[in-house]
Amino acid sequence: MRSPAGDARVTVVQTVPEFGAVEANRETTVAAVREHADSDLVVLPELATSGYVFESHEEVAAAAEPADGPTAQAWADVAAETDTWVVGGFPEEDGETRYNSSLIVSPEGVEGTYRKTHLWNEEKRWFEPGDDVPAFETPFGRLGVQICNDIWFPELTVTQARDGVDIVALPTNWVPEVSDRPAGWTMGVHQSVAAANANRVFVAAADRAGTERGVTFEGQSVILGPDGVPLAGPLPDSGSHAATADCDLSRAREKALTERDDALGDRRPDVYDT
């Protein structure tokens, strides 16, 4: 049985990590959660502790930590202190294997991790893909997680919506190489709008900004309602910012669009060949 879905104050935090400065980056994220202590859920960017543009396995190893490491401890501490759920990205080390992961932390401690399913480009040199799509019961609704490139694969959001997820937390490091910016929006925002709207789920995308080793990240963090309309953001392309929206997550349980139409019920798996 799913927990009831209700009002949740959601914040997406857009940071500018310094590559490899794990302790400083971690402190930035902890301070951001503390600053938004009135939120029920704070979403932080992908690889928020490490930065993104790795050039060697040694660099990844230096930044990676286990799912019960110092970042997990720091986020659990601030989650307990502020009575807030936190979802944020970090390079996870599990024995010899590394993942591009997000921690899901409640005021009671670490609830689990999500390991990025669809790795992008050089990430495939450093990380193994995940193969599980967990969901988490919170006091405000059912929480799913994607990371960055995952949102380009619409079947993942369909999977989560069918699993009853009300809100997808999306730590991301969107880069501009995928496409132009139709209507001024980076393509990750368009994909998020489409995914939210098609599946009637909230999407809370926390992107990073800044330039790292020649790669400029896109910013434009955004919180989308289940109609695909921004409730907060998109934030500016550059710089550290945050956006907060009060979300009635029960709206994600209304898949009926009219008395005759249902976003999930009208799917035609008998016709799809996927």
Next chain:
Amino acid sequence: MRSPAGDARVTVVQTVPEFGAVEANRETTVAAVREHADSDLVVLPELATSGYVFESHEEVAAAAEPADGPTAQAWADVAAETDTWVVGGFPEEDGETRYNSSLIVSPEGVEGTYRKTHLWNEEKRWFEPGDDVPAFETPFGRLGVQICNDIWFPELTVTQARDGVDIVALPTNWVPEVSDRPAGWTMGVHQSVAAANANRVFVAAADRAGTERGVTFEGQSVILGPDGVPLAGPLPDSGSHAATADCDLSRAREKALTERDDALGDRRPDVYDT
């Protein structure tokens, strides 16, 4: 074996049909194809001959015709005259059953029909849904068809991309009831951008405009490249217009995004539960 994909001049025609005036509406579409005789493919709106807001089965019956009826003949004639492929919507009657269909017509004649898979709202009173997703070999590439609400169901475009479709012709009658207009774009445009970009296919959406029995249609017809970026349009919200783009459909065969990434190859059906 697919035909080679190459350069195609594609036009989307945005019309303002008059409800029930089948002959006049048909003439409008024929004139539009003739006006764009230098195109390889002309896409017309959904239900371009009949209008949309039916209020009785009798009204549907009065406008419906078989797939080899007068509209098929008119479009075949003008396709032959102009050496153009035509995709356009009409209410199809097949014995006692009616469908919200598109005709696919080549200079050689009628190639087939596509019957809308995902009917919307009151359409479910008038039409039966289709259960087939045909594709058509043309001299310029492989052509697939969707109609309006179909584009909200991302698995359909995945199905078509996996089937080798290079361009999705999308006759549509977008209505505003689904959502707001983020970034000024009706949600059908956002869904089309996401579908094109995620699957690396062209999308040519021909919407209608105008107000019919109190329903205002959205216009914003658009031709999207396989990166999701508009090549022409979105057209204005209201009025009759056309947009043309020269499309190199071979771009749709490049699913590689980087040397490590592939739009279709990176899907994770082992993880999706759809």
